Amino acid sequence: MSRSQARRCHSLVVRVPGPVDAAGLRQRLCAGAAEARLGTGELRLWEENLPFGAADPAAAHRRRRESERPLHTSALPLRAVLLRYADGDADLVLVARHELTIGDDPFTFERAGTPTGAATGRRPALEWGLGTPADAGRTGEVTVPLPAGLRAGPALLRGAVALVLARYGTGAPVDETRRTADYLAEWESTGTEGPPALTGSGVGVRVERAKPGERRLPSLAPELPAELHFTLYDGGRASGLLRHDLGELTPVVAERFAGHVAHVAAQLAAAPQQPLDAVELLTPQETEAVLRLGISPATDTTTAGRTVHGLFADVVRRQPDAVALTAGDTRLTYAELDAMAERAAAGLHALGVAPGSMVGVALERDADLVATLLGVLKAGCAYVPMDLRYPEERLRYTVENAGITVVVGGVDAAFPPADGVRVVTPDELRALGEGTGPVAPAQDPAAPAYVIYTSGSTGRPKGVVVPHRNVGALLDATREDFALGTGDVWTLFHSSAFDFSVWEIWGCLLTGGRLVVVDHWVTRDTELFYDLLVAERVTVLSQTPSAFAQVIEADRRRREPLAVRLVVFGGEPLDVRMLAPWFARHPHTGCRLVNMFGITETTVHVTAHTVTPADVEVAGRRVGRALPGWTLSVRDPRGRLLPVGAAGEICVGGAGVADRYLGLPGLTAERFVEDPYGGGRVYRSGDRGRLRPDGGLDHLGRLDSQVKVRGHRIELDEIRNVLLGHPAVSAAAAVLNHEVPADPATARIDAYAALREGTSTADVLAHARGVLPAYMVPASLTALPAIPLTINGKVDTAALPAPAATGQEERTEPGGAPADEHDPRAAQILKLWGHALNTEVTEKDNFFELGGNSLLVIRVLREMRELGLPKVTTQDFYRNSTAGRFIALVRESQG
Structure with a gap:
């Protein structure tokens, strides 16, 4: 049965204590169906006798399998199955399409105006789930281990989930300086559906009241990557179930997420006057386990002491x-x-x-x-x-x-x-x-x-x-x-x-x-x-x-x-x-082939992952486990340890941590910190990552304005500050762009500046070249009346216009004689340069001032060879980087 059909169905399981009157049950079902104008001619009560009691684990497995079996599209919108157990009790399993609502009384039905419950639009991603794509479409199920004495309501349960997701770095952020009671009061005021705090998180939450023995599934297959179903019973008792798509949420991470929700809910209920930042996401046992996961013991040698x-x-x-x-x-x-x-x-x-x-x-x-x-x-x-x-x-x-x-x-x-x-x-x-x-x-x-x-x-x-x-x-x-x-x-x-x-x-x-x-x-x-x-x-x-x-x-x-x-x-x-x-x-x-994540501040390398053809198939971001003697952990902005799967700042400890930044005690204290969990100093890398269940690390990019271009580590703020060092620049910004997405050879830094009247972008770029190494000099500088800002006062990169093409004022005259405009060889070379630089090139243009780099030089020379043009060395290219001089060089090579 297709997953789409499963999403169109929902189910209800009701415990029927013995002795069971099957005929009476069928009569009540038919009466309810007739009232809802379903037509009872094809409705029947299927019966199955099972050789074990209702409390046997095998019974739970059979109930689950039956309640998650969807209907055929052509069938009646309702199926009823009676599971009889050896101890005399039974379960009535009702499966219906979403166009049919099952009431609090399981024998009353109502047709909905339009089918509901099916997921529409693009499903939000679950970045922390670490699911296996090959398992997409299969459903996993984990019990939320709520404490037995927990008196839970919708506000407590929804509030616990929202706080956990905020700690995971998804969903809406939470002000953790507030008292728990004030936080839960907001959830009380939002009604049963709750505020949009969970929107876009990939996690759905449903809280329903039920009688003992009932189990409702609003959809037989999760419409979202993960769905939490909480059931409230008389007396305040609650149960919880996490159902998830195995392609997006792996069972290990699902079990821990469910445990975090239960752990946080218990703390919220127990201490309403404490601030939210006192709530711990991880238990002490899990904290120790996660820390241990990121440690690779040092090898037993004396080299490090030499x-x-x-x-x-x-x-x-x-x-x-x-x-x-x-x-x-x-x-x-x-x-x-x-x-x-x-x-x-x-x-x-x-x-x-x-x-x-x-x-x-x-x-x-x-x-x-x-x-x-x-x-x-x-x-x-x-x-x-x-x-x-x-x-x-x-x-x-x-x-x-x-x-x-x-x-x-x-x-x-x-x-x-x-x-x-x-x-x-x-x-x-x-x-x-x-x-x-x-x-x-x-x-x-x-x-x-x-x-x-x-x-x-x-x-x-x-x-x-x-x-x-x-x-x-x-x-x-x-x-x-x-x-x-x-x-x-x-x-x-x-x-x-x-x-x-x-x-x-x-x-x-x-x-x-x-x-x-x-x-x-x-x-x-x-x-x-x-x-x-x-x-x-x-x-x-x-x-x-x-x-x-x-x-x-x-x-x-x-x-x-x-x-x-x-x-x-x-x-x-x-x-x-x-x-x-x-x-x-x-x-x-x-x-x-070994992919190694590393940082200068942690002595070149931190992790190692051997890449295989299987990695190419899944296109993962793995960089491997910590090297022996190094330690890895992932922390939130407050420095708290995050669980497996959750993304945060990569912190590195152990044998590779450098001494300090030279002459910068303030920055040293900010980035090289004493680990509150013990184990000495750790370096806060500013890199974003997540830990996997096997202790391996996924590298997910940067948290700040630092970028990597052809192996060089670049702070965009350094470029910005250099631009601001020009007396005619009142505001500036720098961003990383790619002419061709995911092609590292086309990576380029584009800059923007608010200039005083009469100042040329060529003057400002010349100033930058006098301070910055070549790999940091912006490929373009676009003049703007003002740099657009977000409401938080940060550069609004989405509002920046497309980079301006290099103007004539920034172009240098060729040192050699210009090529004849009708020369087919010159036209061919200008076309090659233009294709590599993604812009129109004239004979007066300098390859590097138009955004060229060492990788694009190699690309142009390779394409020249493929076209049968004379061989030019990279050294000659750099010495003749203006189009006119380069064309003259090729002419001379042809004799």
Whole structure:
């Protein structure tokens, strides 16, 4: 029978004490049917004799099955079945379509004017239900365990459900500063239907009065994902039943939800003078169980109690002649890399840099970078990596904020001068350390190892201070599970200013692997990078999903065998559906794909989930259980623990929690808090998630204005504050958009500003480029008379207009000669650019000023190859990013 037919029917079960007069019952049924003009010719009372008593569990199962069996569309609108039990009692089961109402007297019926009860429109979602889509249409049933002595009425029961749903983060919010009595009084005044507090929650509530032994179902199949049916009996006794669609609400979560309703109802009834915020959602036993669910015990090793350079020294002693690092033509053994780092450490001491100091490192990805980072650690200092492609103002701020006096910078890329700061090259640093003897490095695992700066909502980046012991704990947590060892070849693909590099460098070198340093321009050319993966026989690859999407595309075209056995995703949410082409060529048993949720403040990674083709089918958001030594919990805005399924703020504790934000005690106290449930400090991540019954985590996005774009963590408020720093900007906003929904390559930041008269958007964007790194500069800036606000004074993003196309005033002149407007090659390239950027492009336009990014560069170059156009390197693209110059470059390549 279809589910739609079940929704068109309702039922009533009435206990008939023995001795049972079946003939009398049939006579009364026919009389009621005749009164309702049903026609009694086909009405009959079906009888079934059962070999057990009315109180037997088998009887309950039979009653339920019969009362939930719908009518055929062509049948009479009523079916009556008498279930006779061995002890002489019986149950009368009546099933009717909604066009027929069964009265309080089960033998009186009334035709409704129109069929009622069937669900109409789109059903609200039940985000916290964690149901199984394959079970959609099947009905589950859970008893609400109301206390035996509870005197319940409609107001108490409906109020309890509304408060539980508010704590779950769905339904209407509740002012929890009120007294319980005042809260319930509002529910008393709303009558039997109740206020619209449950609207849109996906949960229905029905409260009815009944005689002992009666059981009414307003619909044989739930019209909503979950429906609570409360029955009130004489004397104040109440019973409750939760019926739910198994496709949307799993039995484990359903049972806990029903328990929460009962627990809250008992507290509301017992203490009418207490404030609502004193009501506990979870029992002490469930609180302990949920906390335990988010804990992964630490592995039994001593790595976490060591320094990074101490652990590296262990590897050097074990395999001094093994190759530690490959960077272009450079190959260094572990002993050679150790010696370079020793000289760098001695050079820092020669410069008077004291242990515990912060040392800036502003180098391209090469062998010098890795040796310098290790040298800083050997000197007892913490390294502060800086990307030379960041604006000078941002680099100066980092140096000043960290109190840096020495920066190790490259020869070709000059570091901006700063007062009191000495800039030395790696060669100069090592020369200073020649002949000074080995440095005796400090071995304090609690000392800072590095400080990485992340986007900050105040308009300035914030430095995250991470101690040595956290890095060791990360290796402890992953080494055995990922089978990391001396046979592995890793890539250093990411900027040292991005915390993914911590995992790549030390994950490799502290487990004895070989680190392949990937040149900046190779990371931006997927074909070259794929060649490198093949040539170097890379086995461990760390990628943002956006970058790996390009690898999948290259892999689809190429046939060279890859040696990759482990791919670690991080930096941004993973849409598992993108992995289908990869699984088509690479069995998941041969190459393991691991989705890892992580935060700089919790040492790169927090969870791990191995992705399989089954995950691709369900398109879930799983990021897995906490790593060994880490803890996970989900909290509400007041910091209270939430149950399995309910969405809230992800809080992370355990071995990975960083020390602090550098120089920001207020923000540190706000985000790094003592756990009221015990267990030390936890970091309030600002990420939204929910815990699953198996302890795994679903990542559901952000709670604030932070976004992830191509692996970069961006505070939209930082962009807004930078725009407000322009003297002609009176108000501003920044939003994340996608040219193509769910396509990470088309992610872009669009900004809006209220400008004083005479100010151009080009001037404001130039100001932003001088402060923000390239990945944070808005792709567009739209001038508005005023920024629209909600009634709460926040930016009303729904009221913002579509981003303005880049104006001519923001476009740069090409450096080369313009192409002939009738040149078919020029028209072809302009069309390619326009398609990628979703806008009309002229020869005067700059690819990046129109919103282009590294992923779109790769896409354009790939499409050029497919069209048979000359090959252009990514480096040449960046150097000729104006359409006119790019067209001239292609002409020259054609000879």
